[in-house]
Amino acid sequence: MDEFSVLVGGRAGDGINEAGMIIARLFNQLGYCLYQYLDYPSLIRGGHNFTIVRASDKKIGAHRDEVNFLLALNQETIDRHKWRLMESSVVIYDSDEVKSPVAGGFGLPLKTIAKDAGAPPIAKNAGLIGAFSKASGIEWDVTEQVLRKEIPKSIDENLEVARRGYSRIDGDDRLRVEKRSYPCCPVITGNELIGLGLLRGGLDAYVAYPMTPSSGVLHFLAKVASDFSIRVVHPENEIAVILMAQGFAYAGKRVALGTSGGGFCLMTEGMSLAGMAEMPLVVVVSMRAGPSTGVPTYTAQSDLHFVMNAGQGEFTRLVIAPGDLEQAYFWSATSLDLAWKYQVPAILLSDKTLSESAYSFNLEEARDIHEIAPVLWDGVGDYRRYARTLGGGISPLAFPPISGAVVKANGYAHLESGITAEDAGEVKAVQDKSLLKEKSLIEELEGLPAVKTYGDEGSSAALLCWGSNKGVCAELGDKYGLRVVQPVIMNPFPTSQFNEALQGVERTISVETNSTGQLARLIRSCGFEADDLILKYDARPFSVDDLEERILEVTR
Amino acid sequence: MNPKDLGTKAANTWCPGCGNFAILNAIKPVIAELDEEGLVPVENVVLVSGIGCHAKIVDYVNANSFYTIHGRTIPVATGIKLANPDLTVICFAGDGDAYAEGLDHLIFAAKRNVDITTIIHDNRVYGLTTGQYTPTSPSGFKGRSTPAGLEVPPINPLEIVFASGGTFIARGYSHGIELLKDVFREAILHRGFSFVDVLQVCATFFNLYEYYNERVYALEEHDPQDAARAEEKMREWDYNSDGSIPLGIFYKKEDATFGDNFVKYRSKISDLEGAIKKTMEGYI
Numbered sequence: 043m044d045e046f047s048v049l050v051g052g053r054a055g056d057g058i059n060e061a062g063m064i065i066a067r068l069f070n071q072l073g074y075c076l077y078q079y080l081d082y083p084s085l086i087r088g089g090h091n092f093t094i095v096r097a098s099d100k101k102i103g104a105h106r107d108e109v110n111f112l113l114a115l116n117q118e119t120i121d122r123h124k125w126r127l128m129e130s131s132v133v134i135y136d137s138d139e140v141k142s143p144v145a146g147g148f149g150l151p152l153k154t155i156a157k158d159a160g161a162p163p164i165a166k167n168a169g170l171i172g173a174f175s176k177a178s179g180i181e182w183d184v185t186e187q188v189l190r191k192e193i194p195k196s197i198d199e200n201l202e203v204a205r206r207g208y209s210r211i212d213g214d215d216r217l218r219v220e221k222r223s224y225p226c227c228p229v230i231t232g233n234e235l236i237g238l239g240l241l242r243g244g245l246d247a248y249v250a251y252p253m254t255p256s257s258g259v260l261h262f263l264a265k266v267a268s269d270f271s272i273r274v275v276h277p278e279n280e281i282a283v284i285l286m287a288q289g290f291a292y293a294g295k296r297v298a299l300g301t302s303g304g305g306f307c308l309m310t311e312g313m314s315l316a317g318m319a320e321m322p323l324v325v326v327v328s329m330r331a332g333p334s335t336g337v338p339t340y341t342a343q344s345d346l347h348f349v350m351n352a353g354q355g356e357f358t359r360l361v362i363a364p365g366d367l368e369q370a371y372f373w374s375a376t377s378l379d380l381a382w383k384y385q386v387p388a389i390l391l392s393d394k395t396l397s398e399s400a401y402s403f404n405l406e407e408a409r410d411i412h413e414i415a416p417v418l419w420d421g422v423g424d425y426r427r428y429a430r431t432l433g434g435g436i437s438p439l440a441f442p443p444i445s446g447a448v449v450k451a452n453g454y455a456h457l458e459s460g461i462t463a464e465d466a467g468e469v470k471a472v473q474d475k476s477l478l479k480e481k482s483l484i485e486e487l488e489g490l491p492a493v494k495t496y497g498d499e500g501s502s503a504a505l506l507c508w509g510s511n512k513g514v515c516a517e518l519g520d521k522y523g524l525r526v527v528q529p530v531i532m533n534p535f536p537t538s539q540f541n542e543a544l545q546g547v548e549r550t551i552s553v554e555t556n557s558t559g560q561l562a563r564l565i566r567s568c569g570f571e572a573d574d575l576i577l578k579y580d581a582r583p584f585s586v587d588d589l590e591e592r593i594l595e596v597t598r
Numbered sequence: 599m600n601p602k603d604l605g606t607k608a609a610n611t612w613c614p615g616c617g618n619f620a621i622l623n624a625i626k627p628v629i630a631e632l633d634e635e636g637l638v639p640v641e642n643v644v645l646v647s648g649i650g651c652h653a654k655i656v657d658y659v660n661a662n663s664f665y666t667i668h669g670r671t672i673p674v675a676t677g678i679k680l681a682n683p684d685l686t687v688i689c690f691a692g693d694g695d696a697y698a699e700g701l702d703h704l705i706f707a708a709k710r711n712v713d714i715t716t717i718i719h720d721n722r723v724y725g726l727t728t729g730q731y732t733p734t735s736p737s738g739f740k741g742r743s744t745p746a747g748l749e750v751p752p753i754n755p756l757e758i759v760f761a762s763g764g765t766f767i768a769r770g771y772s773h774g775i776e777l778l779k780d781v782f783r784e785a786i787l788h789r790g791f792s793f794v795d796v797l798q799v800c801a802t803f804f805n806l807y808e809y810y811n812e813r814v815y816a817l818e819e820h821d822p823q824d825a826a827r828a829e830e831k832m833r834e835w836d837y838n839s840d841g842s843i844p845l846g847i848f849y850k851k852e853d854a855t856f857g858d859n860f861v862k863y864r865s866k867i868s869d870l871e872g873a874i875k876k877t878m879e880g881y882i
Contacts, residue, residue, distance in 0.1 A: 067882075226882060228878040228881035228882050229882070234881070238877065241873075244870075247680070247681065266877060270867055271867050273681075277673065278703065278706040279702060281673070281702075283673075285670045286676055287677060288675040289664075289673065289680070291677075292677070292678055292681075292683075293644075293678045295681040295682075297681075311667055312667075312670075315666065315667050315670075317665075369852035405878065442682075442685060443639065443642040445639070445641045447641070448660055449663075450656070450664075450665075451665065452664075452665040453665055453666055460653070461661070462606045
């Protein structure tokens with residue numbers, strides 16, 4: 043078999059995510075590309091958490107409905123996920139918890155095994171992983187090596203539980219995980235990778251107030267802050283976040299901030315200030331299902347038009363929606379460069395799926411990051427923060443303290459010096475400068491991969507997608523010979539690259555995780571049309587099977 | 599340097615008799631003096647203002663500045679200070695700015711003891727929006743949004759900052775520029791969160807000159823290190839009833855500041871790509 047799916051389920055607090063990650067690392071050692079979907083409700087203990095680890099010999103970025111292995115720590119996992127089983131699927135469960143198992147499953151008294159081995163209750167996972175390794179024909183040495191690396195505490199006891207799980211199960215030749223040749227890559231979440239991309243872009247500071255599903259960026263950067271000599275601040279609220287960030291930017295520090303839709307609502311006045319005062323910021327917005335609190339730990343792509351339009355007045359902004367980790371790395375780094383060159387707020391738009399799923403990240407595909415330098419003041423004459431002499435809408439930057447230079451930033455319309463102006467001519471000049479800047483930015487973006495294509499690039503039928511749906515669309519594009527066109531830059535919209543990507547296309551189908559077709563609406567305003575919409579708005583991402591069925595319906 | 603060198607070409611649009619002139623005329627000589635004495639080079643000074651009549655002050659001082667938005671001076675100032683601890687950051691905020699729209703930031707700045715100075719132009723009325731009550735307007739205040747008189751009493755901002763952990767708490771008045779200058783100088787030189795509430799009279803919408811002149815007095819023989827006594831003095835006047843109004847430095851305390859632990863992160867690391875690669879190896 044060239045691909046496997048493994049579901050691990052239990053209660054919140056059972057370590058389901060960690061168990062899935064260990065299984066992903068096992069496959070990683072054996073030459074597979076990984077995708078790990080994480081599904082959890084908004085609570086701390088109890089409830090039903092599950093994760094699906096999918097391993098393939100080809101690049102993937104989505105999960106499947108059916109699973110080859112179902113690993114259940116409780117009855118609810120069996121009851122909820124029975125429908126995912128195929129005839130050949132193997133079920134392994136904790137027989138101390140599961141009282142009505144499915145026929146043919148392997149029951150292990152995991153609670154008892156953990157207790158007997160003197161291990162903490164969470165070690166039940168290790169027993170499950172040991173049993174899974176045996177059932178899938180993974181050698182004990184590989185299992186032990188991965189467990190040693192991944193389990194921080196009571197490793198000997200955990201290994202003992204894993205060994206007991208391993209010895210109690212028979213291997214099944216049909217489900218043997220053979221070695222494949224996908225490169226062994228970091229398996230990492232989108233949030234962590236965005237953090238690494240920002241670091242690659244020269245990040246000096248990260249400011250955020252916790253909000254699911256963006257908090258992973260904050261946690262990651264706070265953890266590595268001293269290794270990378272950056273400052274990470276968690277202020278009193280999102281308003282303070284975006285304003286504090288502008289303090290960093292004013293003082294010449296490359297800063298990013300992060301939130302989700304609700305927090306971004308509070309940041310809109312700050313967005314507008316950054317527009318007028320020309321403060322370079324990178325704002326990570328990870329979408330979840332709204333409106334309001336909505337479905338906080340689940341996914342959606344419903345904030346595109348919100349982030350594109352948030353803030354009073356008209357000002358230049360960059361909106362980037364990466365669709366996989368390689369794009370996320372490239373654009374997280376490049377967004378800082380662009381924000382600083384053009385002195386604009388840039389939004390990195392993610393969603394729960396991209397932010398919290400783990401993917402194999404191939405650095406080779408994302409290494410080619412060109413440096414785009416900011417324009418700095420040459421120190422000649424009087425410094426004027428908003429000088430209009432250079433052209434392209436860009437004023438040279440200077441940061442205090444510089445003897446003899448006065449740096450005046452202003453959220454009012456202003457003179458070149460930064461002093462407030464309400465005179466009609468000056469007001470128009472400020473707005474013209476912003477428009478000019480947008481034009482220069484569009485020119486710069488023409489040299490960057492602002493639109494990506496996948497699948498069969500000669501096909502006359504195209505799936506249009508954005509953000510995290512890139513993975514599932516690219517896979518099905520390959521399977522059904524469809525062209526896949528993904529704009530990565532959403533604003534300013536890369537019209538000419540998009541037009542080029544659609545050459546020869548007669549029919550377009552927009553695939554989106556929202557209820558109104560936000561990409562379709564965006565491209566319509568640029569003169570393009572989506573002929574069909576495939577929309578999903580139950581706060582869950584498309585599985586490969588979901589989308590396959592919908593594509594077949596639409597194209598039948 | 600001469601305070602006159604700190605002027606700009608911007609036309610001053612404050613009303614005649616506005617208390618903001620006193621703050622402007624007190625801060626300029628203090629900045630000039632600190633530069634002259636080599637204590638704070640003028641290029642290291644960054645002024646941050648909010649929105650309201652007070653905020654125009656940054657247009658009138660030829661020094662680094664960030665003219666921000668209503669209520670948000672303090673987070674911007676905090677970011678500037680964290681980004682570069684060598685800078686001396688002075689916030690100018692109105693009472694609507696600091697006590698209504700941005701009260702959360704004031705409390706947190708005091709709690710963090712971030713090393714910035716906040717000067718409140720407390721005229722106890724919204725001036726630029728033409729005469730509505732603020733958090734420090736007295737009860738019964740007849741403003742354009744409360745024509746029948748304000749039903750609720752004001753807050754005492756000094757007590758709020760004290761309770762939140764501020765380490766320098768003072769009050770000034772827009773009559774009596776010498777006291778104002780002394781207080782500003784001490785506030786800027788204090789390491790930690792310095793808070794100065796200036797009773798700054800709005801000559802147009804809430805002229806309290808006479809009221810204040812009859813009641814203010816300078817604190818004398820007051821030990822600002824004595825927290826209990828400081829609190830007592832802060833409570834002497836509650837911004838509502840007719841008490842005598844002490845001016846000067848109420849409270850002062852040396853303590854660790856929020857910027858302290860950031861100082862070690864001031865240099866870029868030498869091998870960024872190597873550090874990224876090493877971090878990624880942890881995910882294999």
